[in-house]
Amino acid sequence: APWSWLGYCTPAGRLLATGRLACVDSGLYLQVPEPLGSELAQRLQRFVLRSRVRIRTLEKAVGRARQAPESARDEEPLPEPGTVRVSDGVLTLGVAPQLAIAHPLSEDALPGVHGASAAEAIRVFEVRNGAPWVVSATREMFIPQMLGLDAAGGVSFTKGCYPGQEIVARARYRGTVKRGPYLATAQRPLAPGAGLCSARFGAQQAGIVVQSVADGPAWLVHAVIDHSAAREGLTVQSGGDALSDVRALHEPV
Numbered sequence: 523a524p525w526s527w528l529g530y531c532t533p534a535g536r537l538l539a540t541g542r543l544a545c546v547d548s549g550l551y552l553q554v555p556e557p558l559g560s561e562l563a564q565r566l567q568r569f570v571l572r573s574r575v576r577i578r579t580l581e582k583a584v585g586r587a588r589q590a591p592e593s594a595r596d597e598e599p600l601p602e603p604g605t606v607r608v609s610d611g612v613l614t615l616g617v618a619p620q621l622a623i624a625h626p627l628s629e630d631a632l633p634g635v636h637g638a639s640a641a642e643a644i645r646v647f648e649v650r651n652g653a654p655w656v657v658s659a660t661r662e663m664f665i666p667q668m669l670g671l672d673a674a675g676g677v678s679f680t681k682g683c684y685p686g687q688e689i690v691a692r693a694r695y696r697g698t699v700k701r702g703p704y705l706a707t708a709q710r711p712l713a714p715g716a717g718l719c720s721a722r723f724g725a726q727q728a729g730i731v732v733q734s735v736a737d738g739p740a741w742l743v744h745a746v747i748d749h750s751a752a753r754e755g756l757t758v759q760s761g762g763d764a765l766s767d768v769r770a771l772h773e774p775v
Contacts, residue, residue, distance in 0.1 A: 525606045525615055527654060527676030528552075529666050530562065535689025536662040538562070540654050540671060542615060544606040551606075551613055553625070555657050580625065618647045642735075649735045649744045652703045652771035659715035663730055667693055668746045670703040673772045701729070702772060704747045706756070706765040707740050717759035720751040728756060744771075 525544040529537050539562050541554035554562055559579045567577050601607045601616030608614075613625045621644050648655070654669035654676065665686075666677045672694070679691060693699050711734050718729035729747035736742075743765065747756065756765045 523606050524604055527671060527674045529654070529656075529669075529671050529676055530565070531666070531684070531686030531690065532662060533685050534662075535665045535686035535693070537656045537664050537666060537669065537671075538565075538661055540656045540669070540676065544613065544615065546606065546608050546613060548608075548627070551625075553615065553623070555655060557658050558656075558661075580627070617644055621647065645733075645735045646737055646742065649733055649742045650705065650737075652705065652732075652744050654703070655733060657714050657733075659713065660730065660732060663715070664701075664746055665693060665699070666690055667699040668701045668703070669732070670772050700750075701746050701748050702770060703732070704729070704745050704752055704768055704770055706743045706745060706768040708734065708743045708758070708765055709740060709763060710761075711736070711741050712743055712758060718745060718747065718751075718756050718765065719759050720754050720756050722751055722754060723748070727759070 523545060525542050527540065528543045529540045531537055539554050539558050541552045544551045544553075552562075563577050563579050570577065598609065600620065600622040601614055603616045603618050605616045606613060607616075608627070611626060611628050613627055615623045615625075617623055621640060623644065647653075652670055654666075654671045654674055656664070656669070666672055667690070671677050677690060679694060712731045714731055714733050716731040717727040718731065719726070720728040722728070728751035729745045732744040732746060734741050734743045745765075747768070749770075752768050752770065756768060757763060758765070
């Protein structure tokens, strides 16, 4: 079965959270960054009313990345990227070739082979490909199109009403989204939410860091940047470090 990206917006169309959604036998499973899980569950609980729906967080079931062992032929193969599998009480999301994230659905289930190297490989893959994550430091900073959530299949322009739908649809059909997802290189780690500036924008922010990860001697940076500023020199507001090799992850619309 496939999994898909989704976003949860404020009425103003700003993203409160993003995550991976999978439909499994026991219901719907939503993977979000850990600090946002409990609060998001409380928000969704408001819409349950008298429906026979139960929302719970898997606080003790920590997701672990795992890498397919090349030599273990008897090991159950990992799901293909973009698909999900439930086996022996463990839900496994295929994230990239030979990489997956395993989530025990109960305290007794074991996530199987995992390791820090696989987790780091997934982080590099996600930053390099612009995974549209929202964390506590970047909540309400982006509309979905700024993060490329629409290009990732995480936005529907045909379904019924949802928070922020009018703003999101207007940006697609009647407006121009001036910012979008970019990849750049830095010489040090940059925290999510860190501001970027350029000569054109002066004291105003020209971009915001989504996340960064070490990749060799440098750091890969995923950021939402104003399209006009991406064509000139960008620096970090705190420290003045210059970014290099700035390139768009999606063609500006």
